[in-house]
Amino acid sequence: MSSWRKDHLGASSSEPLKVIIIGNGPSGICLSYLLSGYTPYVKPDAVHPHPLLHRKLTEVPGVSILDQDLSYLSEGLEGRCESPVALLFDALLRPDTDFGGNMESVLMWKHQKERAIPHVVLGRNLPGGAWHSIEGSMVTLSQGQWMGLPDLQVKDWMRRKRRGLRNSRATAGDIAHYYRDYVTKKGLGHNFVSGAVVTAVEWGMPEPSGSEARNPRPLFQVSGFLTSKDQSQRPFSLCAHNVVLATGTSDSPARLGIPGETLPFVYHELSALEAATRAGTVTPASDPVLIIGAGLSAADAVLYARHYNIPVIHAFRRTVDDPGLVFNQLPKMLYPEYHKVHQMMREQSILSPSPYEGYRSLPEHRPLLFKEDHQAVFRDPKGLQKVFGVSLVLVLIGSHPDLSFLPGAGADLAVDPNQPLSAKRNPIDVEPFTYQSTQQEGLYAMGPLAGDNFVRFVQGGALAVASSLLRKEARKPP
Numbered sequence: 366m367s368s369w370r371k372d373h374l375g376a377s378s379s380e381p382l383k384v385i386i387i388g389n390g391p392s393g394i395c396l397s398y399l400l401s402g403y404t405p406y407v408k409p410d411a412v413h414p415h416p417l418l419h420r421k422l423t424e425v426p427g428v429s430i431l432d433q434d435l436s437y438l439s440e441g442l443e444g445r446c447e448s449p450v451a452l453l454f455d456a457l458l459r460p461d462t463d464f465g466g467n468m469e470s471v472l473m474w475k476h477q478k479e480r481a482i483p484h485v486v487l488g489r490n491l492p493g494g495a496w497h498s499i500e501g502s503m504v505t506l507s508q509g510q511w512m513g514l515p516d517l518q519v520k521d522w523m524r525r526k527r528r529g530l531r532n533s534r535a536t537a538g539d540i541a542h543y544y545r546d547y548v549t550k551k552g553l554g555h556n557f558v559s560g561a562v563v564t565a566v567e568w569g570m571p572e573p574s575g576s577e578a579r580n581p582r583p584l585f586q587v588s589g590f591l592t593s594k595d596q597s598q599r600p601f602s603l604c605a606h607n608v609v610l611a612t613g614t615s616d617s618p619a620r621l622g623i624p625g626e627t628l629p630f631v632y633h634e635l636s637a638l639e640a641a642t643r644a645g646t647v648t649p650a651s652d653p654v655l656i657i658g659a660g661l662s663a664a665d666a667v668l669y670a671r672h673y674n675i676p677v678i679h680a681f682r683r684t685v686d687d688p689g690l691v692f693n694q695l696p697k698m699l700y701p702e703y704h705k706v707h708q709m710m711r712e713q714s715i716l717s718p719s720p721y722e723g724y725r726s727l728p729e730h731r732p733l734l735f736k737e738d739h740q741a742v743f744r745d746p747k748g749l750q751k752v753f754g755v756s757l758v759l760v761l762i763g764s765h766p767d768l769s770f771l772p773g774a775g776a777d778l779a780v781d782p783n784q785p786l787s788a789k790r791n792p793i794d795v796e797p798f799t800y801q802s803t804q805q806e807g808l809y810a811m812g813p814l815a816g817d818n819f820v821r822f823v824q825g826g827a828l829a830v831a832s833s834l835l836r837k838e839a840r841k842p843p
Contacts, residue, residue: 381604382485384834385587387563388611389488392812392823394544395514396609397553399831402481403474405430405457405515411471414461417441418453422471430457430472431832435798450798451817451825458515458824474516482834485603487561487589492554493544514547515824561601563589563770566608568805582606583807589770607837609809609830610768610775610793617767621657621760625735631758635666641757642673649674651756653725655741657732658761659683660691664706666759671724678753680727680743685711727751766814778804792816799833800826809833 384400386393406429413419421438430438439449446452461468486492513519519540548554565588585608590598618633620626632638638654641647647654656666659681670677683690685707692707710726729746735758736742743751766786768775779786780794793810794803800815802808811817811826 381584381606383482383605383838384484384607384609385585385603385605386484386486386609386611387566387587388609388613388812389486389490389492389557389559390611390613390812391493391514391544391820392611392613392827393486393488393609394492394548394553395824395827396611396811396830397484397486397548397556398515398551399431399827400482400484400834401551401553401556402476402478403516403551404477404480405472405474405828407457407471408473413456413471414468415442415456418456430828431835435829435832439798446817446819446822446825448797448815448817448822448825450800450829451822454825454828455821459821472515480835482838484556486557487563487587488557488559489562491541491545491559492548492557493541514544517547517550519543558591560592561589562592563587565589565770567772568608568808583805585807607807607809607834609811610814611811612766612768613813617765618760619763619765621732621762623732623734625737626760628735628737630739630756631735631760633760635662635669635759635761638666638669638675638757638759642669642675647675647756649676649723651675652739652754653678653723653756655680655753655755655758656761657681657759658763659710660761660763661703662761662763663759664692664703666761667706667709667724668702674723676723678725678727678741678755679710680730680732681710682729682731685726685728768814778802778808778810788813788816788818798829800829801833 386396406427407422409426411422413422418438418441425433435450435453439453442449442452442456444452444455446455457472458470459468460471548557566585567588568583568585583606585605586602587605587608588600588602590600592598620633625631638647653676654666654670655678656663656670657680663679663681667677667679687693690707692703695703697704709721709724710728712721727743727745730743730751733742733744733750739755741753741755741758743753745751766775766788768786771778775786775793776782778793779791781791784791786793793814795801795810795815796803800809800811802810809830811830812823815826817823817826
């Protein structure tokens, strides 16, 4: 337990903290690294392959990237992300990765303790967040090198651990271990509090006094409880001048909203299939496991079930050739196992004998209800009802962020306040070069909450937040 956790958690009378980060996944870890005084500079002899960016980087030699104009530096960059700052930081860390190269980062890191901003990172799990909840043998979607955080490459860490990448990709277990190790190796552990569940974040203007009378800033109150190893819970309440939301989107699985979805054999997480397999309640002799969904989580479930010879019925709304299916967007050479699932979905339907024993595909089928006797009722493409006996149901159709701890569950913070908050379609509305909420000063959002959905790009959000917070500190009167 960190000394901060011992001394301050629950001490509501203490001075407000500078920053509270809610979420200890890759976004929160990267931001903690930057706020701990680790400062990026361009190497004096570095030559960036992007000519315009290289010219801009040479205009102010010796000035930290955190102190430069991120809008100016990122202008003209293009890539696989809509965030200009995410593209900028990615280009500095991995200059030619989109062209198949492995050029070293043009950045060097200096630990300047005088630049550190005191902060605390609150997380339900160990550092690494939701990565600790993923079945350890699952292979990451992104290449292993794209899962790394600043100044500790995954491939170097894997080599020291005598581990290897599989087809350029790492296992979820390795990545979860890497994130924990990163926090330790970079000396960040004293900032992290695990087992912390935030239940409320409220804000208002403090009573102006002293310098605050000239420029009052909002004060945030963060409340929740801390779960100990013995499962006992202790409440805490903290105040801070800035709060960063970095909770990701895996907290609240999406639901079908049909009758029977709350029955005890219907689940919304792959871990339920893993547990049933280990317990022997689902076996090759069982009725099929019903997997609903056509994304990567559903594909992972199919692969897991096939590995243990568990029969599968795989149902999904779309046609198998729908261009919106994620399988149609993945290179076959890098993702052969996902393309194998897609091939199974395409080649087998209810109307033809299955070329894949123990697997049945139901494209364009909509679930109508689940019955207590383990029957699932569907409507097929012709409008007819079909009934299947199943042992277990996995509904894997995506997830939503759980921001129930915010006023109005954060709805007013979204790009479109009238639509549900969604990482892909309706994220939190943030300023593009600070990641501060457009609706509330001092409140920041990063990672999937701000629309950055891959570890490779969430680090740009951390750069933007850290730069903004450092500028606030610099503006404070003596």
